[in-house]
Amino acid sequence: MTLVDWLYQLTPSPTLLLLIIAAISLVESLAVIGLIVPGVVLITAAASLAGHQQLAIPLVLMAAFLGAVAGDTLSFALGYTQRARVPGLWPFSRHPEWLAHGARFFRRHGTLSVVFGRFAGPVRPIVPLIAGMLHMRPFTFAWANIGSALVWAPAYVLPGYLLGRTWKQLLTLPAGSDKWLILLAVAIIVLALAFSWLRHQLARESWLYRRLAVLARARPWRRRLWHRLRSTSHGEIPLASLSLLVLASTAFCLWTLAVLEKDGPLIMDEQVRALAHALQHPILTRLAAGLAEVGDAAGLLALCLPWGAWLLARHHTATFLHLAVGLGGMAMANTLLKHLIGRVRPEAPAYLVDSAAYPSAHTSTTVLLFGLAAAFFSLEVSSHRRHLTYWLAILACLPMALSRLVLDVHWASDLVGGVLLGLTGCALINISYHRFPHRSLNEAPWRRLALASLALLALRLLWLPPL
Incomplete structure (x- = not known):
């Protein structure tokens, strides 16, 4: 067709x-x-x-x-x-x-x-x-x-x-791959809109949240459960994070089972790969290679180092520990899953020859990092502007994920697994973050820290080889 x-x-x-x-x-x-x-x-x-x-x-x-x-x-x-x-x-x-x-x-x-x-x-x-x-x-x-x-x-x-x-x-698209381009665009828009809408519906000021609070007061055991789940700092139940944890972890398990059942690339993977080959361009390849270096261990360290140093210097211990534990836990989860599943990459350059494909570590780690940043900083803005932090996080993660297809080092299903794993990690860390007392991050010198991160990232891109 x-x-x-x-x-x-x-x-x-x-x-x-x-x-x-x-x-x-x-x-x-x-x-x-x-x-x-x-x-x-x-x-x-x-x-x-x-x-x-x-x-x-x-x-x-x-x-x-x-x-x-x-x-x-x-x-x-x-x-x-x-x-x-x-x-x-x-x-x-x-x-x-x-x-x-x-x-x-x-x-x-x-x-x-x-x-x-x-x-x-x-x-x-x-x-x-x-x-x-x-x-x-x-x-x-x-x-x-x-x-x-x-x-x-x-x-x-x-x-x-x-x-x-x-x-x-x-565009001159290969047969059978054209519909995946449209499905990908539609899926990204629909999922982003659904996530933004659900997060708004589950916020403290929403009707659903107030209704659940009323129901919780009706029984003693509900009141105890509600009280245990409430944030120590804000007195709010992280309903959005709890819902995300259930949905993302369930979807990740089901998707992983589908990948294991196939024991090779899915039909979608082959057709999306053909589409990526049809869109190949030297400029896109160079951009994708740069994003690969941004998303590796050295690149993420360059991005996080100024923020981590500031958090420690200002005694934001809870925020620093949650960020560090999240990134460390995601690295361990990716390593373990890659070892257990052992999926072969479409192409494996020398620096990836010993690394399996599923899930995409670049994608899951980027989703975790920018997702946590959005969750932490959204607490410092008014409720009707919080969605902007999540949209910015989505826009930051999207090119990183797509760059893995351009470089032909991941199947499309690897990216889906990476996104779901990253969202699961975001939900877990954010639920824990709500349980610990933490101070406002409103005093952070955003511009200076951002410039410092970009300067370190530029040094990483100029001087260090891919990891």
């Missing part, structure tokens, strides 16, 4: 796709909902499908325009008619600073705030609501809404549309 045939089976009909584009544009402009929906990602994906189906560009732009206008209009109407009730509605009842930030933005820019707000990220779904609450003239709001949507629609839709029209000409 060709890529075109496969995509046509995946994509909705043209009419439905236009409705989806309009709905995404509406939702990402809508008050409250627009704060949690990754509108840019969704609108780019939908526009790419439209470009692939070669839908008429005026229809695609019109759908996005109408959805954007409708979303801002609904937000404005909500603020205009429910001015007194909005501050008491969730999530503004728990985060009144969101309304305050939007109000300051509106007062600073006046009518133009509706235009600027369309492109201003966090305030985008708030400004129309604020404009309604402050009783901006409907006619004035209408022309600002329509004018900004006329610019917003092509700016957000055309890049994705052009990508959908031209990407087939950019």
